[in-house]
Amino acid sequence: GAVVSQHPSRVICKSGTSVKIECRSLDFQATTMFWYRQFPKKSLMLMATSNEGSKATYEQGVEKDKFLINHASLTLSTLTVTSAHPEDSSFYICSARSFLRGRQWAFFGQGTRLTVV
Amino acid sequence: QKEVEQDPGPLSVPEGAIVSLNCTYSNSAFQYFMWYRQYSRKGPELLMYTYSSGNKEDGRFTAQVDKSSKYISLFIRDSQPSDSATYLCASFPGGYNKLIFGAGTRLAVHP
Numbered sequence: 001g002a003v004v005s006q007h008p009s010r011v012i013c014k015s016g017t018s019v020k021i022e023c024r025s026l027d028f029q030a031t032t033m034f035w036y037r038q039f040p041k042k043s044l045m046l047m048a049t050s051n052e053g054s055k056a057t058y059e060q061g062v063e064k065d066k067f068l069i070n071h072a073s074l075t076l077s078t079l080t081v082t083s084a085h086p087e088d089s090s091f092y093i094c095s096a097r098s099f100l101r102g103r104q105w106a107f108f109g110q111g112t113r114l115t116v117v
Numbered sequence: 118q119k120e121v122e123q124d125p126g127p128l129s130v131p132e133g134a135i136v137s138l139n140c141t142y143s144n145s146a147f148q149y150f151m152w153y154r155q156y157s158r159k160g161p162e163l164l165m166y167t168y169s170s171g172n173k174e175d176g177r178f179t180a181q182v183d184k185s186s187k188y189i190s191l192f193i194r195d196s197q198p199s200d201s202a203t204y205l206c207a208s209f210p211g212g213y214n215k216l217i218f219g220a221g222t223r224l225a226v227h228p
Contacts, residue, residue, distance in 0.1 A: 044205075044218055106216045107163060108153070
């Protein structure tokens with residue numbers, strides 16, 4: 001299957017600093033990338049959708065100035081958590097959508113566990 | 118009403134049991150159906166992909182879609198402790214960008 005690489009897998013940062021998470025599609029071009037947040041024992045919560053070269057579309061209640069998304073190429077999207085606070089601690093997962101063999105597919109990264117202290 | 122409904126469980130079964138995981142959906146525009154497996158603290162992994170009514174088998178896993186009743190299922194035969202995970206059903210509605218998920222069912226297979 002297609003591979004989506006997400007980095008880092010874990011990060012601990014101090015309150016007030018910014019953290020960047022990278023998501024790369026390794027062997028396919030991703031027309032769209034999605035960023036999710038997941039709380040313990042809960043389902044994935046979509047934060048934003050980004051298309052290459054366009055501004056991201058944020059879900060209701062997600063602060064676009066806090067969660068900066070850049071999708072500079074068809075294989076790379078980044079999520080920057082700015083001025084992180086302890087309540088931003090969570091599991092963040094990216095997903096890359098592609099059209100392969102005439103169908104839509106979505107593949108996920110390994111996730112990033114962010115802890116803000 | 119959520120677009121994809123899934124019983125969150127938890128579901129606990131003995132090793133070797135047949136597991137049935139189910140989802141219902143409300144939007145007739147849904148075309149592609151996927152089952153993902155998510156282990157704790159990992160990203161979801163694509164298990165099965167179907168796009169038409171009927172069954173699709175892959176090893177111990179069978180995905181079933183019934184578009185007339187808007188019902189999708191995942192069967193796991195000879196379940197193993199390593200199958201213990203959360204299973205998420207998902208679909209791309211036709212023309213939509215977003216992948217719509219069920220809540221996920223937590224499965225525990227005990228030896």
